[in-house]
Structure formats: C-alpha cells, structure tokens
Amino acid sequence: MKLKRYLQVTKPGIIFGNLISTAGGFLLAARGHVDLGLLLATIIGLSLVVASGCSLNNCIDRDIDSKMARTKNRVLVTGAMSFKAAFWHGIVLGIAGFGTLWLWTNPLAFACALFGFVIYVGVYSLYMKRKSVYGTLVGSLSGAVPPVAGYCAVSGQFDMGAAILLLMFCLWQMPHSYAIAIFRFKDYEAANIPVLPVVKGISAAKQQIVLYILAFAVATAMLAFGGYAGYGYLAVACATSLWWLKMALSGYKSSTDDRVWARQVFFFSIITITALSVMMAVDFQIPELCCTPAPGSGVLAALGKLVA
Template sequence: MDVTVAPQLDRSPIGFRRKARAYLALTKPRVVELLLVTTAPVMILAQGGIPDLFLVFATLLGGAMAAGSAGAFNCYIDRDIDRLMKRTSNRPLVTGELSDREAVVFAWALGLASIAWLWFTTNWLASALALAAILTYVVFYTIVLKRRTEQNIVWGGIAGCFPVVIGWSAVTESLSWEAFILFLVVFLWTPPHYWPLSMKYEDDYAAAGVPMLAVVRQRSEVGLQVILYAWATVACSLLLIPIAPMGVVYSVVAVAAGAWFLWESHRLYAHAIREGEVRPMRVFHSSITYLTLVFVAVGVDPLLPF
C-alpha cells in the first residue's frame, strides 16, 4: 500500500534573508517574469514608440505586484496539495519557512498595494484589470476550476492574459483590437505550454487528485490537444500583421518561431502515439522561447522604419 509521507518541516531559526527569500518564492517569480515579458512590448506597440519610462516602470511594478499577490494566494489555497507533490515540496508553506497567516497577510497586502499603485501611477482601467487578473487566478482558476475539471488550465489561463491588456490600457486608457488579439495569443498559448509540464508531473497531480489533462487522458490525446492549440496560437499571432499593422520583423519572427513551436508540438504527438520516449519538457521550454520571441518582436517592430 502506498503511503504519502508529509515533508519534514525545517525547525532551524529563520533569519531575515531566508525569510525574504521565502516571501519572494511565494510570488512565483518565474511566472511573474514571463508575464512581464508580455507587458513592456505591448506598451511600445500601443505608443508606436518608446512610452514614458516612468509609466513603463510603474506598470511593470504594479503588474509584478498583482501577479505576485495572485501567486501568494495560490500557494496559500493549495498548501494542502502542495504537500503531496514533489514539484511543490519546497514551497515556503510546505517547508514551514512561512506560516499560513504570514502568507495570507502578504498576499492581501501585495494585492491591495498593486491596485492602489496602478490607480495612482497609471489609470483606473489598468488598475481594474489588475484586480480582475487577481480574482480570475485566485477564484476562477485556483478555487473553482483547478480541482474540478480537466479544462482547468484552459479557462484558468485567462489570468495570464491580463498583462497584455494592462500594458495597453496603461498607455492608451482604452482597449483595441490589437490588445484583444495579443490577449487571445496568450490565451491559446497557455494550454500547449502547460499541458507538457503536466505530462512530466502527471504522477504528482494524480497523487494530489488534480484532474490535469495528462492525468485523465491518454498521452496521445494530450499530444493532439497540444497540436491543435499550438496551431490556433500561431494563426492568431498572424492576425496582428494586417490589424496593427506589423512590419517585416514581426512577420518573419511570428512565422519562423511559430513553425518551430509547431514542429516541437508535432514531435511530441508523434512520440506519444508510437508510445516511445516522450520528452514533454522540450515543448514546454520551446513554448516559452516562442512567446518571448513573438513579444520581443511586438516591441521591436514599431521602432523600425520597415
């Protein structure tokens, strides 16, 4: 009989630096970094050039705080299943570096500070969108969807799309088709980005009772879904070319990077249906590179004369 052994709490004294690192880990900094990659380039596109640098700083800081707050709430709410998964066994609420009270107070403080900061340094729309992003991730994804449906990451991924519209609204105080297209790019990109990760850690999710697609479906089915969403992502990214309109740099990068993303997705599916060695993290890492290249091109393209 399998017995899940809870991780041992670290009872050694916790100094200032260790406590600070624990608070930083609570915000999921790698996720925050990826979200900010989609914010600054969109601000350049919205401006048609380099926006006011303080506005860029204020938007990135506010967005980072909002994303960090959502991540901290997620760690607090999911602390029970984090104790069951190897992938999350080093999170500060699992190791005991932070108490539940410290985590939830930090999450509330950071979230309220982000909304107030964006309200006073950018505009009400960017602030309201940051609030919507936090609520979407914490309530819609973490509380409602994550433990109930295999489509959790599809609709829960909406939260990760908000930095695009926050950046656009910070510059223009409005939203437009360009912002919605890029919002949709991130929305469609999220499943083929996250499902390969869930394939690698499917045993973790199964142990925790989280119905990620890789837990409840065959690998071949997951691979097919990755392909379909990858194609939809690349097709949507190309819609920006006539709408914005975008120039040569974005067009070349969107096509080339998209082709590479599709190639890796098809390789994953091919190995899955042959029941060979599946390397889902190749698609996971390539998806990050793909999104980064596309959004860097979004920011560079308006600065060039062609």
C-alpha cells in the same frame, strides 16, 4: 533568511515572465512614444499584483503542493513560512499593486489586472483547478492579462490590438500548460488534479497541443495583418510557431519519450513567447483603419532608414 522566504512565496519566475509580456504589450501600444513614468508604474503595479496572486495561490494550494515532487519544498509545505504570514504578505502586495495601477495608470489597466486576479485566485485556484478539466482554459485568461493590461495602460481602450493580444496569450497558455502536465504527470495524478493528460490521456493532450499551436500561429499573424506589428515581428512569429508545431508533431513518433518530448515543447514555448514579446515591442507600427497594413514602420524600419 526571512527575506528569501517572502520572495519565494511570490514565485519570482512567474513574475519575471509576466514582466516581459507586460512590457511587450506596453511598448506595442506606445509605438515609440514611451512615457517612462507610466511604464514603471505599469510594470511595478502588475508585478505586485502577480506576486500577490502567487502568494495567495500558495496559501490555497498548500495541501496539494505537499503531494507533488515539484512543489513539496515550497515554504508553506515545509513550514518555513506560516499560512498567516504568506496570506497577509499577499494582501499587502495586492493593495500596493492595485493602488499603484489606480493612481498612476488608468481605470482600464486597473480593471484588467483586477479581472486577472479574480480569475486566478478566486475562480481557478479556489475551484476550477481542483474540480474541472477546463481549469487550464480558465486559468489561461488570467495568464493572458499582463500584456493586455500593459497595452491598455497606454491606449486607454480595449481595441482590436488588445483583443488579439488576449487571444494570443490565452492560446499560448494551453500547449504550454499541457506540456507541463505531461512531464509532471505523476505529480498531477498523485494530487488528484484533473488536468487533461490525467483525465483523458496523454494522446488526447498531444492532439490538443497541436491544435492550440496551430490556432496560436494564426493569432500571432493577426497582430501583423491587423496593422499592429511589422515584417520583422511576422517573420519571427512564423518561424517560432512553425518550429514549435514541428516539435509538437514529433510527439506522434512511436519512439518518442513523452516526458522528454513534453519538456522540449514546454521550454520552446517560453522561447516563443519571449521572442514575440520582444519583437512586438521593437517592430510596432501604427494601424491603418481602412487600408492594407504596411508592415515595417516600427523601430526596425527606422533603424534600416538610418543605416541606408
């Protein structure tokens, strides 16, 4: 079916994941005062931009996709969709997405989306992914853009809250991506993609996963201690980060099957970031400029007062 092919080339799973994080950043900044029109414009615009980036990424990666078991059935590899059709599909989606953001959000949200798009398509896909072990780190910048753009669509400024979100989601991308590279090791090796596990070994990747999860745990707590989220968010952030860290450390056991372990770390990374995106959306608070934050002034606290 033609429509299915046009949908598949945009990587719907990635769009959905970014939609959740975008809404989380938006609702964190909105602090209960939600402009539904702005929310829809932000989500639709960013989803179209992400879809555009994924379509163009499929065009760029069609040669290496043919060498990997995970991607060998993508529509450009099998010939179910032509390069020309996928390319112009991506261009049209990009124009629609950037146009939506420009007309109905604000210049900062538009700039955030443009930055992420250029990094993902121009820097990561065209060069860093194939040439450098640091490609994952560069790619993490683009992956962190949606929640920041959602936040900036409301705030109209890149403040400390936006900076913490950028840091959080960049740090999260690293263990998430390294875990994929471990359980898909043979794919990356066959395609000659210089990810850390292939270049420096799985042991080095395990060390990096643990260190990045530790840094991620600190960054998530900063959102509460900085006065942007409440105790409910902080409790979930601590619980998920510590459990994720525990899983990562279990990879050092001599009996560990690296592929099974990496899959577990990967799947829990999705649970972690989804839970935090939801919690930042419902347990927001208004940051105090010079005082110690009083977590719990968000939706959860309001519900508690109603019950009381």
